[in-house]
Amino acid sequence: MDSTHITEIKPEKPLFHLGLRDVWRYRDLVMLMVRRDFVATYKQTVLGPIWFFIQPLFTTLIFTFLFAKMGKLSTDGLPPILFYLCGITFWNYFSSCLKINSTTFIMNQGVFGKVYFPRLVIPISVTISNLVKLGIQFILFLVIYMYFIIQGNTVQITGYIVYLPLNIILLGLMGLALGILFSSLTTKYRDLTYLLDFGVQLLMYATIIFPVSAFPENFKWMAKFNPIMPLIETTKLGLLGLGTFDLTSYLSSIAFTVICLLVGIISFNKTEQNFMDVV
């Protein structure tokens, strides 16, 4: 950052300018934003970070009651609580990255309208702070996991657990990619926010409530088109020992993530320059 640094402002940026170097220069800001998210969210709450546990726990209990007890849906022979908690913990990571990032421009217009910094800083910091949140919620999962093992349940870790870090990275990146892609669109057309909420809800049922094995034969192909499915299934296979792994679907999930990420960043960068005129 010296005086040889030249800023050029033009009506249009080159299409494939991802601007990642700029983001790297602002890495301190990314980390400060992550910190802010945590400090600010739970200040002046009595339970504080315990809220991180309450949300997945209650959702799990409700799902267990509704789908396993009343609806008698299959959980592949696993204790329903473990089955749902595992799904919810990882699904939440994806869906909160997607939902929060899809409103990047609308939620940050105050700051964006006053000062320039690479706008990608915000979605990246959101993805990281949700990763930390996932880490905390994963501890809850482990505690309950231990409890079920001590109780003598037949859950077993399989070799697929080595995929876990990659699964987490892919879930985060996919949430980020789809999130910023939608954020470029919701800025002008707010209708999409509602559509997105609805879509995420539906996708959740298709991903974590019904295991692939529970899909009727005629509909199994649909599961193949769900890019999150292979990630969640592989995670379950690694942690709980039940699920399916299909290399082709897994690779297409990776391809899907990479493509979305590229398209997302390009459209995000295109939006960032003029969005203040349309929000």
Place this chain on the structure above:
Amino acid sequence: MNAIEVHNVSKMYRLGSVSTGTISHDLNRWWHKLRGKEDPYSQIAESNARESKGSSEYVWSLRDINFSVNQGEILGIIGRNGAGKSTLLKILSRVTGPTTGNIKMRGRVASLLEVGTGFHPELTGRENVFLNGAILGMTKNEIKRKFDEIVDFSGVERYIDTPVKRYSSGMYVRLAFGVAAHLEPEILIIDEVLAVGDAEFQKKCLGKMKEVRDKEGRTVLFVSHNMAAVKSLCSKAILLERGKLAFEGSTDNAISRYLNGEADTTNRRAFKNQGLENIFLLNEISVNKEGCSPEEILSEESIIELNTNIDILDASPERYHITFHIYNEMGEALFSFSNNEKAPLKRGNNQLKVKFPAGFFQSGSYFLSFFFVQDKKVAHFIEKDIISFTVVDTERPMGVYLGKEPGSIRPRFEWVNS
């Protein structure tokens, strides 16, 4: 060497709201672009005149702006509200992009369109200093190095580990400005942030800006309504009028051209069929400097007259009187005033005049609401913001306090020392 070069910068805005019609425009534009043609809406856009209602939905907020700034120069940007100052600043600080043209800036750029951007009320002063500094482009290490200086400058040492929501507004601004003042960019873009804070603090800020100027190589762009501050700080100024560059040159010439320019045409409003049937008819309201036409600029030192031309048609005019409420830019009511028994309404044409003494209004914009009152209890006719006027400050001698006194008015009361 030029630190900033601005070439043919224009900015087009679409008026009105986003709705179903927007999609068709977007598609049309996209289709033109795909075939390598010009934006179809840029040709129908009109110049930015607020007062007249145009026929096009698109307006040029800035049109073909060209100028350059040398390294180490402080450039003042002046112009009336709506002249395009803020748009230009936004483009220069990369908050929004130009529609056409390009800008080149050499060196690190920091812009202050407001102080305390990104301050989070729940975070402590310390946490906010780091966050705000990083938003403005500093690295963590830079902030760490300057932290003590920042705290010292803002004088909130005792509260530095308290959430800023517990701060008084003054403390908040001082801390925020403290961060801003310790930025070390090669190019600094400042909007009228000096309008906040107490007198002593403003002095400190202006001092800091002078220091910035005197340090080698710093370039500053300064936008303000405060002619006194512009005059004492800037070596060069540009004047914007309706989105166009009207003048570029010495600060003195730019300011005098600004002060002698045309006042907002909203200072005079004629009405047609405005009133109540068989009771009254409002013809014209105007605001002007004593003995001058409404086109002339109102300064803090002028005696300001408000004229109301009204026809009373009712047979018993003594039952009626008129009242104005006056509001400042923030929409806060300042006071109300009515015509009294010295100037009662009479049947037929009335030309009422009320005079505000010189120095009564501070610089700023004022908005009047009009009430037609019957029997001192029923307001028959109300029109909000029927007219507005802007008062500008005149120059003050060097070394005198350059900021604004608190409040909007500065009445001169009778003092006695016995």
